[in-house]
Amino acid sequence: MKSLILLxxxxxxxxxxxxxxxxxxxxxxxxxxEFSLDKIFDGKDPYMFKIVNNTNNTYIIDPYGFKNDNFVMxxxxxxxxxxxAILKGFYKRFDxxxxxxxxxxxxxxxxxxxxxxxxxxxxxxxxxKEKKYILRLNSTHNNYTVILLGCQSYIRELVExxxxxxxxxxxxxxIPFVP
Numbered sequence: 001m002k003s004l005i006l007l008x009x010x011x012x013x014x015x016x017x018x019x020x021x022x023x024x025x026x027x028x029x030x031x032x033x034e035f036s037l038d039k040i041f042d043g044k045d046p047y048m049f050k051i052v053n054n055t056n057n058t059y060i061i062d063p064y065g066f067k068n069d070n071f072v073m074x075x076x077x078x079x080x081x082x083x084x085a086i087l088k089g090f091y092k093r094f095d096x097x098x099x100x101x102x103x104x105x106x107x108x109x110x111x112x113x114x115x116x117x118x119x120x121x122x123x124x125x126x127x128x129k130e131k132k133y134i135l136r137l138n139s140t141h142n143n144y145t146v147i148l149l150g151c152q153s154y155i156r157e158l159v160e161x162x163x164x165x166x167x168x169x170x171x172x173x174x175i176p177f178v179p
């Protein structure tokens with residue numbers, strides 16, 4: 001009986017997570033059913049993602065190191081054009097202290113929750129609240145995207161001296177999206 005209850009609990013918990021990345025070494029999981037346009041642009045309560053290391057390696061993940069080409073689609077997969085473009089500032093790290101504070105170091109078999117810049121949108125959408133939409137995630141995280149904001153020597157030292165690995169993965173998913 002206990003086994004059945006545990007199995008059902010695991011099944012329910014598993015269904016409440018959406019795997020966003022393509023590789024198996026590290027799982028990046030969204031802990032919800034849908035993204036909300038209001039929550040994305042609100043900034044007060046950002047989405048948290050569950051990160052699970054399934055290996056015996058230590059990974060470096062830059063929470064801002066995702067190169068995105070995300071867009072909103074209707075349920076019949078027509079791309080919705082944003083009404084207004086959003087100009088974003090540029091984030092830069094200046095020293096190893098910034099790198100130490102920002103980068104996620106995911107140890108073997110470790111799970112963490114973190115805010116990640118996977119769901120950046122390039123525009124503001126005036127969506128019909130009566131319709132259903134999909135957020136099409138298309139993002140990458142790799143050696144190149146991680147060093148764009150700084151930390152090149154810091155990361156190189158972790159890789160060369162400690163044997164850490166930079167997460168190299170693609171994030172491709174279709175998630176329900178509400179205005």
